Amino acid sequence: MHISDGILEPQWIILWWIIAIVFIAVGVVQIRQKTKDNPRYVPMLALMGAAVLVISVWHIPVPVTGSSSHPCGTPMAAIIVGPFPVAVISAIALFFQTFVGHGGLTTIGANNFSMGIVGAFTGFGTWVALRKFRVSIFWAAGMAGFIGDVFTYVTSAFQLAVSLHPEAMFHYWGIFLLGYVPTQLPIAIMEFVFTGLIIRHIAEVRPEMMRIGRTLTKPIVGE
Amino acid sequence: MDKFTKNALIACVALSTLIIVFFYAGTALGHNDLSGSDDKVTETAAQVGNKTPHASLYELDQNGEYVGFCTVGIIGGLGAGYAWATVFDEGNSKGGIIRG
Numbered sequence: 159m160h161i162s163d164g165i166l167e168p169q170w171i172i173l174w175w176i177i178a179i180v181f182i183a184v185g186v187v188q189i190r191q192k193t194k195d196n197p198r199y200v201p202m203l204a205l206m207g208a209a210v211l212v213i214s215v216w217h218i219p220v221p222v223t224g225s226s227s228h229p230c231g232t233p234m235a236a237i238i239v240g241p242f243p244v245a246v247i248s249a250i251a252l253f254f255q256t257f258v259g260h261g262g263l264t265t266i267g268a269n270n271f272s273m274g275i276v277g278a279f280t281g282f283g284t285w286v287a288l289r290k291f292r293v294s295i296f297w298a299a300g301m302a303g304f305i306g307d308v309f310t311y312v313t314s315a316f317q318l319a320v321s322l323h324p325e326a327m328f329h330y331w332g333i334f335l336l337g338y339v340p341t342q343l344p345i346a347i348m349e350f351v352f353t354g355l356i357i358r359h360i361a362e363v364r365p366e367m368m369r370i371g372r373t374l375t376k377p378i379v380g381e
Numbered sequence: 382m383d384k385f386t387k388n389a390l391i392a393c394v395a396l397s398t399l400i401i402v403f404f405y406a407g408t409a410l411g412h413n414d415l416s417g418s419d420d421k422v423t424e425t426a427a428q429v430g431n432k433t434p435h436a437s438l439y440e441l442d443q444n445g446e447y448v449g450f451c452t453v454g455i456i457g458g459l460g461a462g463y464a465w466a467t468v469f470d471e472g473n474s475k476g477g478i479i480r481g
Contacts, residue, residue, distance in 0.1 A: 160419045162434035165426055201467040208460035215453050217417055219403040224412030225421060254456070256437045258449030263437040318422070322430035330429065337422035355392070363385045364469065 159230075159272045159314040160255065163262030170321040175267030181245040181275050188242045199239070202367070206235040207247035214251060214273065215260055218348065220341045227341045229349040230273050233281025233306030237299060237357055238367065241278040248274025272313035281306025281353075295361050296354040303353025307346040311338040385469055 166174075192199045213231030220226060236244045249270045255261050261269050281302040288298035315334035316327075323330040360367050382390075407415050427434045441449055 160417075160423075162423050163437050164435045165423060165430070165432050198468060201464040205461050205464035205468055208457040208464065211460070212454055212457035215450050216400075217450070218400055219407045219415045221403050221407035221410050221412065223418075224407060224410070224415060225418045226415050227418045255453065258453055259436045259439070259441040259446060260449075261437075315422075318426045318430075322426055322432070333429075334422055334426060337425055338418055341418040352392070352396070359385065359388060367468070 159269055159310050160252075160261035161265045161268055161314065161317065163264050165262075166265060166268060166317065166321045170317070171264050171267065174265075174271045174317065178245065178249065178267040178270045178275065181242060182249055182270075185242040185244070185246040188240060189246065192240070192243070203239050203243060203247060206239050206244070207250060210235050210244070210247055211251040211254060215255055215258070218345055220344050223340045225341045227338075227345045229303075229345055229352070230277045230307050230310050231349075232273055232277040232310070233285075233302045233349070234299070234353045234356060236278035236282040236306070237285050237302060237353075238360070241275075241282040244278035245270065245274045248278070268317050269314075272310050272317065276313045277306040277310035280309040294358075296358040299357030300350040300354030302357075304346050304350040307342070307349040311335070311342050314338070383469070386465070 189199070189203065210231040213229050216228045217226040218228065232244050232248055235247065239247075249266060252261055252266045252269050252273070253263075256263050256266070284305045285298050285302035288301055289295075293301075312335060315331050315338060318334045319327045319329075319331035357368075404415065423434050426432070
Protein backbone atom coordinates (compact mmCIF):
# COMPACT_ATOMS: atom_id res chain seq x y z
CA MET A 159 0.00 0.00 0.00
CA HIS A 160 3.01 2.31 -0.05
CA ILE A 161 2.14 4.31 -3.15
CA SER A 162 5.12 6.35 -4.34
CA ASP A 163 5.20 10.00 -5.35
CA GLY A 164 4.47 10.77 -8.99
CA ILE A 165 1.68 8.21 -9.44
CA LEU A 166 -1.56 9.76 -8.21
CA GLU A 167 -3.24 12.73 -9.87
CA PRO A 168 -3.07 16.00 -7.84
CA GLN A 169 -6.84 16.19 -7.17
CA TRP A 170 -6.76 12.71 -5.65
CA ILE A 171 -3.69 13.52 -3.59
CA ILE A 172 -5.56 16.50 -2.14
CA LEU A 173 -8.76 14.52 -1.50
CA TRP A 174 -6.96 11.71 0.37
CA TRP A 175 -5.05 14.32 2.40
CA ILE A 176 -8.29 16.11 3.39
CA ILE A 177 -9.94 12.86 4.50
CA ALA A 178 -6.81 11.79 6.39
CA ILE A 179 -6.52 15.18 8.14
CA VAL A 180 -10.14 14.94 9.37
CA PHE A 181 -9.46 11.52 10.92
CA ILE A 182 -6.10 12.67 12.33
CA ALA A 183 -7.79 15.70 13.94
CA VAL A 184 -10.40 13.50 15.63
CA GLY A 185 -7.59 11.14 16.64
CA VAL A 186 -5.59 13.96 18.26
CA VAL A 187 -8.66 15.07 20.25
CA GLN A 188 -9.25 11.49 21.42
CA ILE A 189 -5.59 11.06 22.39
CA ARG A 190 -5.77 14.19 24.56
CA GLN A 191 -8.95 12.98 26.25
CA LYS A 192 -7.62 9.47 26.85
CA THR A 193 -4.31 10.82 28.17
CA LYS A 194 -6.21 12.86 30.75
CA ASP A 195 -8.17 9.75 31.78
CA ASN A 196 -5.12 7.47 31.94
CA PRO A 197 -1.48 8.62 32.00
CA ARG A 198 -0.37 5.20 30.70
CA TYR A 199 -2.19 5.77 27.44
CA VAL A 200 0.75 7.75 25.97
CA PRO A 201 3.40 5.02 26.43
CA MET A 202 0.89 2.49 25.09
CA LEU A 203 0.32 4.71 22.05
CA ALA A 204 4.09 5.09 21.60
CA LEU A 205 4.48 1.32 21.76
CA MET A 206 1.76 0.80 19.17
CA GLY A 207 3.28 3.54 16.99
CA ALA A 208 6.66 1.83 17.08
CA ALA A 209 4.99 -1.51 16.34
CA VAL A 210 3.12 -0.11 13.31
CA LEU A 211 6.31 1.60 12.07
CA VAL A 212 8.26 -1.67 12.18
CA ILE A 213 5.50 -4.09 11.14
CA SER A 214 4.58 -2.06 8.05
CA VAL A 215 8.13 -2.20 6.66
CA TRP A 216 8.59 -5.80 7.73
CA HIS A 217 8.98 -7.38 4.31
CA ILE A 218 8.20 -11.06 4.50
CA PRO A 219 9.18 -13.07 1.42
CA VAL A 220 6.53 -15.34 -0.06
CA PRO A 221 8.61 -18.08 -1.72
CA VAL A 222 5.94 -19.30 -4.16
CA THR A 223 5.15 -15.89 -5.70
CA GLY A 224 8.75 -14.66 -5.74
CA SER A 225 7.95 -11.37 -4.09
CA SER A 226 7.57 -10.00 -0.60
CA SER A 227 5.10 -7.87 1.27
CA HIS A 228 4.37 -6.66 4.75
CA PRO A 229 1.55 -6.82 7.27
CA CYS A 230 -0.05 -3.56 8.45
CA GLY A 231 -0.26 -3.81 12.24
CA THR A 232 -2.99 -1.16 12.30
CA PRO A 233 -5.89 -3.57 13.08
CA MET A 234 -3.99 -4.80 16.15
CA ALA A 235 -3.21 -1.24 17.21
CA ALA A 236 -6.86 -0.21 16.68
CA ILE A 237 -8.08 -2.95 19.04
CA ILE A 238 -5.73 -1.72 21.77
CA VAL A 239 -5.66 2.09 21.43
CA GLY A 240 -8.78 2.77 19.34
CA PRO A 241 -9.16 3.37 15.58
CA PHE A 242 -8.99 7.18 15.45
CA PRO A 243 -5.65 7.42 17.31
CA VAL A 244 -4.30 4.81 14.88
CA ALA A 245 -4.84 7.33 12.04
CA VAL A 246 -2.37 9.59 13.89
CA ILE A 247 0.32 6.98 14.62
CA SER A 248 0.00 5.54 11.13
CA ALA A 249 0.57 8.99 9.56
CA ILE A 250 3.69 9.45 11.71
CA ALA A 251 4.95 5.97 10.76
CA LEU A 252 4.37 6.66 7.05
CA PHE A 253 6.24 9.96 7.34
CA PHE A 254 9.30 8.26 8.79
CA GLN A 255 9.10 5.50 6.18
CA THR A 256 9.55 8.04 3.37
CA PHE A 257 13.12 8.53 4.66
CA VAL A 258 13.92 4.95 3.65
CA GLY A 259 12.29 5.30 0.24
CA HIS A 260 9.07 3.57 1.27
CA GLY A 261 6.00 5.43 0.06
CA GLY A 262 5.94 9.12 -0.76
CA LEU A 263 5.50 12.44 0.99
CA THR A 264 2.62 13.65 -1.19
CA THR A 265 0.94 10.25 -0.89
CA ILE A 266 0.98 10.06 2.92
CA GLY A 267 -2.71 11.07 2.85
CA ALA A 268 -3.61 8.25 0.45
CA ASN A 269 -1.41 5.68 2.18
CA ASN A 270 -2.73 6.71 5.58
CA PHE A 271 -6.29 6.40 4.30
CA SER A 272 -5.70 2.80 3.21
CA MET A 273 -3.56 1.58 6.11
CA GLY A 274 -4.33 3.88 9.04
CA ILE A 275 -8.02 4.52 8.41
CA VAL A 276 -9.55 1.70 6.34
CA GLY A 277 -7.20 -0.94 7.84
CA ALA A 278 -7.83 0.25 11.38
CA PHE A 279 -11.60 0.78 11.09
CA THR A 280 -12.41 -2.44 9.22
CA GLY A 281 -10.22 -4.38 11.65
CA PHE A 282 -11.74 -2.68 14.67
CA GLY A 283 -15.27 -3.10 13.30
CA THR A 284 -14.65 -6.81 12.74
CA TRP A 285 -13.31 -7.19 16.28
CA VAL A 286 -16.29 -5.42 17.87
CA ALA A 287 -18.86 -7.26 15.73
CA LEU A 288 -17.36 -10.71 16.34
CA ARG A 289 -16.93 -10.12 20.07
CA LYS A 290 -20.59 -9.09 20.29
CA PHE A 291 -21.43 -12.48 18.81
CA ARG A 292 -19.21 -14.03 21.52
CA VAL A 293 -16.56 -15.27 19.08
CA SER A 294 -13.35 -16.14 21.01
CA ILE A 295 -10.71 -13.45 21.44
CA PHE A 296 -8.22 -15.27 19.19
CA TRP A 297 -10.65 -15.66 16.29
CA ALA A 298 -12.16 -12.19 16.65
CA ALA A 299 -8.76 -10.48 16.80
CA GLY A 300 -7.35 -12.75 14.08
CA MET A 301 -10.21 -11.98 11.73
CA ALA A 302 -9.76 -8.28 12.53
CA GLY A 303 -6.12 -8.57 11.44
CA PHE A 304 -7.03 -10.48 8.29
CA ILE A 305 -9.89 -8.19 7.24
CA GLY A 306 -7.93 -5.03 8.06
CA ASP A 307 -4.96 -6.25 6.02
CA VAL A 308 -7.06 -7.30 3.00
CA PHE A 309 -9.11 -4.09 2.96
CA THR A 310 -5.94 -1.99 3.16
CA TYR A 311 -4.81 -3.45 -0.16
CA VAL A 312 -8.30 -3.39 -1.70
CA THR A 313 -8.28 0.35 -0.93
CA SER A 314 -4.79 0.87 -2.35
CA ALA A 315 -5.80 -0.83 -5.60
CA PHE A 316 -8.91 1.38 -5.69
CA GLN A 317 -6.83 4.52 -5.14
CA LEU A 318 -4.55 3.64 -8.04
CA ALA A 319 -7.43 2.71 -10.33
CA VAL A 320 -9.64 5.72 -9.61
CA SER A 321 -6.73 8.13 -10.03
CA LEU A 322 -5.14 6.65 -13.15
CA HIS A 323 -8.16 5.25 -14.99
CA PRO A 324 -11.43 6.70 -13.71
CA GLU A 325 -13.12 5.76 -17.02
CA ALA A 326 -12.37 2.05 -16.55
CA MET A 327 -11.99 2.07 -12.80
CA PHE A 328 -13.42 -1.38 -12.04
CA HIS A 329 -11.28 -3.05 -14.72
CA TYR A 330 -8.04 -1.55 -13.40
CA TRP A 331 -9.11 -2.00 -9.78
CA GLY A 332 -9.23 -5.71 -10.52
CA ILE A 333 -5.86 -5.66 -12.30
CA PHE A 334 -4.08 -3.85 -9.47
CA LEU A 335 -5.79 -6.04 -6.90
CA LEU A 336 -4.59 -9.15 -8.73
CA GLY A 337 -1.09 -7.72 -8.48
CA TYR A 338 -1.37 -7.57 -4.71
CA VAL A 339 -3.43 -10.70 -3.91
CA PRO A 340 -0.99 -13.62 -4.50
CA THR A 341 1.61 -12.16 -2.16
CA GLN A 342 -0.71 -10.36 0.24
CA LEU A 343 -3.07 -13.24 0.98
CA PRO A 344 -0.42 -15.34 2.81
CA ILE A 345 0.70 -12.19 4.63
CA ALA A 346 -2.93 -11.50 5.66
CA ILE A 347 -3.15 -15.05 7.03
CA MET A 348 0.05 -14.35 8.95
CA GLU A 349 -1.49 -11.11 10.23
CA PHE A 350 -4.51 -13.18 11.30
CA VAL A 351 -2.26 -15.43 13.39
CA PHE A 352 -0.10 -12.82 15.05
CA THR A 353 -2.97 -10.41 15.74
CA GLY A 354 -5.01 -13.23 17.28
CA LEU A 355 -2.11 -14.50 19.38
CA ILE A 356 -0.99 -11.07 20.59
CA ILE A 357 -4.48 -9.84 21.52
CA ARG A 358 -5.37 -13.14 23.20
CA HIS A 359 -2.11 -13.07 25.09
CA ILE A 360 -2.62 -9.48 26.23
CA ALA A 361 -6.21 -10.27 27.26
CA GLU A 362 -4.98 -13.23 29.33
CA VAL A 363 -1.82 -11.78 30.86
CA ARG A 364 -2.61 -8.06 30.97
CA PRO A 365 -6.41 -7.74 30.72
CA GLU A 366 -6.28 -4.19 32.08
CA MET A 367 -4.34 -3.11 28.97
CA MET A 368 -7.33 -3.92 26.83
CA ARG A 369 -9.17 -1.10 28.57
CA ILE A 370 -6.44 1.52 28.24
CA GLY A 371 -7.80 2.75 24.94
CA ARG A 372 -11.42 2.40 26.06
CA THR A 373 -12.17 0.70 22.79
CA LEU A 374 -15.43 -0.96 23.78
CA THR A 375 -13.36 -3.92 24.91
CA LYS A 376 -14.34 -3.69 28.56
CA PRO A 377 -17.75 -5.30 28.14
CA ILE A 378 -16.59 -7.41 25.20
CA VAL A 379 -13.38 -9.01 26.45
CA GLY A 380 -14.63 -10.71 29.57
CA GLU A 381 -15.40 -14.24 28.50
CA MET B 382 11.70 -11.20 32.89
CA ASP B 383 7.92 -11.72 33.08
CA LYS B 384 5.99 -14.25 31.03
CA PHE B 385 4.59 -11.73 28.56
CA THR B 386 7.99 -10.19 27.75
CA LYS B 387 9.52 -13.66 27.37
CA ASN B 388 6.76 -14.78 24.98
CA ALA B 389 7.08 -11.54 22.99
CA LEU B 390 10.81 -12.17 22.56
CA ILE B 391 10.17 -15.78 21.52
CA ALA B 392 7.60 -14.54 18.94
CA CYS B 393 10.12 -12.00 17.54
CA VAL B 394 12.82 -14.65 17.17
CA ALA B 395 10.35 -17.14 15.62
CA LEU B 396 9.10 -14.58 13.09
CA SER B 397 12.64 -13.52 12.18
CA THR B 398 13.55 -17.19 11.66
CA LEU B 399 10.46 -17.65 9.49
CA ILE B 400 11.50 -14.70 7.31
CA ILE B 401 14.98 -16.17 6.83
CA VAL B 402 13.54 -19.61 6.01
CA PHE B 403 11.08 -18.08 3.50
CA PHE B 404 13.91 -16.07 1.94
CA TYR B 405 16.03 -19.17 1.41
CA ALA B 406 13.02 -21.13 0.17
CA GLY B 407 12.28 -18.38 -2.36
CA THR B 408 15.89 -18.31 -3.50
CA ALA B 409 15.89 -22.11 -3.78
CA LEU B 410 12.79 -21.90 -5.99
CA GLY B 411 14.70 -19.62 -8.34
CA HIS B 412 13.32 -16.26 -7.25
CA ASN B 413 16.41 -14.12 -6.84
CA ASP B 414 14.58 -10.83 -6.59
CA LEU B 415 11.84 -11.23 -3.94
CA SER B 416 11.15 -7.49 -4.15
CA GLY B 417 8.08 -5.91 -2.59
CA SER B 418 4.66 -6.35 -4.22
CA ASP B 419 4.01 -2.65 -3.49
CA ASP B 420 6.82 -1.71 -5.87
CA LYS B 421 5.70 -4.20 -8.51
CA VAL B 422 2.09 -2.93 -8.51
CA THR B 423 3.33 0.66 -8.50
CA GLU B 424 5.47 -0.09 -11.55
CA THR B 425 2.48 -1.68 -13.32
CA ALA B 426 0.30 1.31 -12.42
CA ALA B 427 2.98 3.69 -13.66
CA GLN B 428 3.20 1.85 -16.98
CA VAL B 429 -0.53 1.80 -17.66
CA GLY B 430 -0.93 5.39 -16.45
CA ASN B 431 2.15 6.81 -18.20
CA LYS B 432 3.51 8.03 -14.91
CA THR B 433 7.01 8.10 -13.46
CA PRO B 434 7.15 7.08 -9.82
CA HIS B 435 9.96 8.69 -7.88
CA ALA B 436 11.29 8.76 -4.35
CA SER B 437 10.33 11.74 -2.23
CA LEU B 438 13.79 12.49 -0.94
CA TYR B 439 16.39 10.22 -2.53
CA GLU B 440 16.59 6.92 -4.37
CA LEU B 441 17.91 3.96 -2.41
CA ASP B 442 19.57 0.99 -4.06
CA GLN B 443 18.97 -2.50 -2.66
CA ASN B 444 21.75 -2.20 -0.07
CA GLY B 445 20.41 1.20 0.90
CA GLU B 446 16.97 -0.33 1.48
CA TYR B 447 18.47 -3.01 3.74
CA VAL B 448 20.28 -0.35 5.77
CA GLY B 449 17.18 1.88 5.79
CA PHE B 450 14.80 -0.86 6.91
CA CYS B 451 17.28 -1.99 9.58
CA THR B 452 17.45 1.61 10.80
CA VAL B 453 13.65 1.74 10.98
CA GLY B 454 13.72 -1.52 12.94
CA ILE B 455 16.30 -0.12 15.37
CA ILE B 456 14.41 3.17 15.84
CA GLY B 457 11.11 1.29 16.25
CA GLY B 458 12.74 -1.16 18.65
CA LEU B 459 14.18 1.65 20.76
CA GLY B 460 10.79 3.39 20.85
CA ALA B 461 8.99 0.17 21.73
CA GLY B 462 11.58 -0.74 24.35
CA TYR B 463 11.34 2.69 25.95
CA ALA B 464 7.54 2.42 26.21
CA TRP B 465 7.60 -1.30 27.06
CA ALA B 466 8.95 -0.84 30.59
CA THR B 467 6.20 1.64 31.44
CA VAL B 468 3.36 -0.30 29.83
CA PHE B 469 4.28 -3.84 30.80
CA ASP B 470 6.06 -3.23 34.06
CA GLU B 471 4.84 -5.84 36.55
CA GLY B 472 4.78 -3.40 39.46
CA ASN B 473 2.79 -0.80 37.59
CA SER B 474 0.17 -3.25 36.38
CA LYS B 475 -0.54 -4.21 39.97
CA GLY B 476 -0.13 -0.74 41.33
CA GLY B 477 -3.55 0.62 40.56
CA ILE B 478 -2.36 3.23 38.07
CA ILE B 479 -4.70 1.90 35.42
CA ARG B 480 -8.17 3.25 35.66
CA GLY B 481 -9.70 1.63 32.61
